[in-house]
Amino acid sequence: MSLDLNSALDTLTPNVNSKSGPGCGIQRILDQLPPETATKLLAKIDDPSIQASAIAALLRDSGYHAHDTSLRRHRRRSSNSGCTCPR
Numbered sequence: 001m002s003l004d005l006n007s008a009l010d011t012l013t014p015n016v017n018s019k020s021g022p023g024c025g026i027q028r029i030l031d032q033l034p035p036e037t038a039t040k041l042l043a044k045i046d047d048p049s050i051q052a053s054a055i056a057a058l059l060r061d062s063g064y065h066a067h068d069t070s071l072r073r074h075r076r077r078s079s080n081s082g083c084t085c086p087r
């Protein structure tokens with residue numbers, strides 16, 4: 001039995017999770033949140049006067065898998081030391 005390649009190709013669907021910043025846990029959380037909450041969270045992430053570890057702890061308390069390092073990387077996104085998420 002050989003597979004019909006033409007119809008087999010139709011079963012390949014884009015991986016929605018890898019749309020932006022593959023491997024970035026923070027972007028994954030932002031994608032899950034209601035727009036209003038995501039905007040608020042991003043504003044805190046982009047505020048350097050707020051500790052990254054405090055934001056990550058808050059997210060963990062709310063049931064999200066957020067690492068301090070991911071949060072710091074997302075804060076520096078699109079720079080050499082940051083994640084690949086768009087700014």
Ligand SMILES: [Zn+2]
Pocket residue numbers: 021024025026027073074077083084085
């Ligand atoms: Zn990111």
